[in-house]
Amino acid sequence: MNLITPIFKTPSLTACFTTRHGGISKTPFDSLNLAFHVNDTPNDVHQNHLLLAKELGYEANTLIYMRQIHSDSVVIVNEMMDFNSPPQCDALITNRPHVPLMVMSADCTPILVYDSTHNAIAAIHAGRAGALNEILPKTLEAMKAEYGTTVEDVMVFLGPSIQGCCYEVNETIARETVEKGYTEALRRDETKVFLDVNTILLQQLHSLGVKKENIEVVNHCTSCQCDTYFSYRADAHYTGRIAGVILLR
Ligand SMILES: [Zn+2]
Numbered sequence: 001m002n003l004i005t006p007i008f009k010t011p012s013l014t015a016c017f018t019t020r021h022g023g024i025s026k027t028p029f030d031s032l033n034l035a036f037h038v039n040d041t042p043n044d045v046h047q048n049h050l051l052l053a054k055e056l057g058y059e060a061n062t063l064i065y066m067r068q069i070h071s072d073s074v075v076i077v078n079e080m081m082d083f084n085s086p087p088q089c090d091a092l093i094t095n096r097p098h099v100p101l102m103v104m105s106a107d108c109t110p111i112l113v114y115d116s117t118h119n120a121i122a123a124i125h126a127g128r129a130g131a132l133n134e135i136l137p138k139t140l141e142a143m144k145a146e147y148g149t150t151v152e153d154v155m156v157f158l159g160p161s162i163q164g165c166c167y168e169v170n171e172t173i174a175r176e177t178v179e180k181g182y183t184e185a186l187r188r189d190e191t192k193v194f195l196d197v198n199t200i201l202l203q204q205l206h207s208l209g210v211k212k213e214n215i216e217v218v219n220h221c222t223s224c225q226c227d228t229y230f231s232y233r234a235d236a237h238y239t240g241r242i243a244g245v246i247l248l249r
Pocket residue numbers: 162163164165166167221222223224225
């Protein structure tokens with residue numbers, strides 16, 4: 001299985017981003033699609049989850065994923081949740097060991113957060129809407145309220161996502177981006193305007209005071225590299241989902 005792991009490693013943490021390789025789903029979900037909601041064969045998706053769980057060393061039914069809705073909603077994982085009852089939100093936080101958290105994406109930025117001081121983690125889904133609505137700062141606020149997490153404590157990993165080279169947006173979105181203070185995330189050529197969501201996320205982390213050395217970015221464009229990742233735009237909307245997984249041991 002072809003996984004992307006952060007440079008930062010510790011025995012108490014597992015964190016990685018998947019690629020589209022290493023599963024059993026058929027075209028256009030080939031092959032490691034982890035999402036049930038995209039019309040892939042449910043049994044294939046389930047087998048892919050079992051393969052990933054075996055690779056990373058957890059029980060597949062202990063994993064919590066999200067019914068993602070491009071919101072700014074952060075949910076604290078509780079004992080009632082399991083694999084079969086994913087909460088509707090775009091960020092999950094926990095300090096419980098042996099509970100893997102998953103964010104899925106195909107162009108949006110999957111984000112994993114680790115607070116080594118308080119042993120707390122987060123998985124965040126940040127597309128353009130989530131980033132502009134500050135899902136990342138809101139998740140860090142929730143971790144502070146729940147676990148005492150400060151910006152000095154966190155390591156932040158931004159996974160593969162569509163970048164400013166490929167993400168064309170309309171003028172309404174461009175205007176909203178400027179109004180919210182993220183002009184630097186926009187790039188114009190003669191006729192088109194492009195948005196780089198990671199620039200927004202990095203600006204937010206910088207404003208909060210998260211140090212550069214505690215941020216790791218996988219600078220792979222999912223659209224440019226759609227043979228390695230699923231891309232909602234490059235694959236004409238009908239495609240699978242990669243995932244970010246984070247787990248305390
Ligand atoms: Zn690109």
